[in-house]
Amino acid sequence: MHNSAWLWFALIVLLSWGIVGLLQKLSTNYLSAEWALVWLAVGFFVLEPWLYPGHVLFKYSLRSSGWAFLGGVLNALGAWALLAALKSGGKASIVAPFTALYPVVVVFLAPTILHESISARQALGVVCALIAVVLLSTESSEKSSA
Numbered sequence: 001m002h003n004s005a006w007l008w009f010a011l012i013v014l015l016s017w018g019i020v021g022l023l024q025k026l027s028t029n030y031l032s033a034e035w036a037l038v039w040l041a042v043g044f045f046v047l048e049p050w051l052y053p054g055h056v057l058f059k060y061s062l063r064s065s066g067w068a069f070l071g072g073v074l075n076a077l078g079a080w081a082l083l084a085a086l087k088s089g090g091k092a093s094i095v096a097p098f099t100a101l102y103p104v105v106v107v108f109l110a111p112t113i114l115h116e117s118i119s120a121r122q123a124l125g126v127v128c129a130l131i132a133v134v135l136l137s138t139e140s141s142e143k144s145s146a
Contacts, residue, residue: 021096025086033083040079078102097136101129 027036060068078099085095107126110116118126 017100021092024083025092025095028083028087031087033080033087036083036087037076037080040083041076094137097133101133104129 082099
């Protein structure tokens with residue numbers, strides 16, 4: 001795979017998850033967080049055969065499958081919590097940017113667990129992201145006159 005292929009996949013993530021934030025809020029206006037999570041899982045299983053045609057699920061080691069399974073469980077827990085936050089009155093324009101800070105956790109854990117290092121520029125990017133979420137998440141006391 002070409003070295004810049006990751007960028008195209010990252011753009012798909014950006015667009016998909018950007019739209020998902022709106023769809024999750026719309027769904028939790030009418031469904032419980034638990035049912036919205038069920039439909040999220042159904043959506044994955046509908047797409048799965050086209051993403052992984054001909055792959056055998058059990059050809060991987062127990063260790064790597066275990067890491068993936070744990071990732072799936074934590075992904076489901078995070079998705080449920082996001083949907084519950086939206087269902088319990090959170091605004092999509094605040095909840096989505098706040099929860100989108102999850103890469104900050106990776107930035108802090110990667111040096112310890114994966115033995116990766118971050119540059120000063122990347123650390124500054126994390127600080128900027130934190131500042132941006134604080135600014136996005138702060139509700140104005142002013143009401144728009146629309």
